[in-house]
Amino acid sequence: xxxxxxxxxxxxxxxxxxxLSCEASGRTLDGLGLAWFRQGLGSDREFVAGISxxxxxxxxxxxxxxxxxxxxEHSKNAVHLDMNNLKPEDTAVYYxxxxxxxxxxxxxxxxxxxxxTQVTVSS
Numbered sequence: 001x002x003x004x005x006x007x008x009x010x011x012x013x014x015x016x017x018x019x020l021s022c023e024a025s026g027r028t029l030d031g032l033g034l035a036w037f038r039q040g041l042g043s044d045r046e047f048v049a050g051i052s053x054x055x056x057x058x059x060x061x062x063x064x065x066x067x068x069x070x071x072x073e074h075s076k077n078a079v080h081l082d083m084n085n086l087k088p089e090d091t092a093v094y095y096x097x098x099x100x101x102x103x104x105x106x107x108x109x110x111x112x113x114x115x116x117t118q119v120t121v122s123s
Contacts, residue, residue, distance in 0.1 A: 002026045002112040004096045009117030012086055016121070020081040022096030022114060029053040033103035034079045035110065036070065038092035038119075045107055048094070049081060052103040059103060063089075086121045093118050 008020040020036065035050030049060045049070040058070055069082045079096065094117050097110035104110075 002098045004098060004112055004114035006096045006114045006117040009119045011120045014086060014088055014121055014123050016086050017084045018119060020094055020117060022079045024077045029077060033099040035097050036081050036094055037097055037107055038094045040092040047105045050103045051079060057103055059105060088121045088123045091121050
């Protein structure tokens with residue numbers, strides 16, 4: 001079992017920045033993929049960014065490439081999502097998730113999920 005707790009959401013103006021953090025506990029993270037997904041109002045949940053805990057390999061959704069950066073912090077068992085040049089269409093609930101099979105982009109393989117944190121970008 002992995003417990004995931006997100007933090008860092010909030011309200012920001014377009015063009016601004018936010019950092020989301022996800023702290024994990026419960027078992028070793030070695031071999032896991034950690035990712036951020038988001039779900040806007042009336043939209044499907046989509047893959048935002050992910051990182052393999054062991055190797056640090058990253059993957060990004062098309063709409064956030066070049067603006068968002070995912071990183072991991074071993075000392076805190078945490079994953080961070082630095083979001084820059086935010087746009088109103090980035091408004092969503094952001095979820096942290098963990099996949100026992102490593103870094104993948106499909107949500108169906110992620111077994112553990114956080115409660116989500118709201119990000120609202122005003123125009």
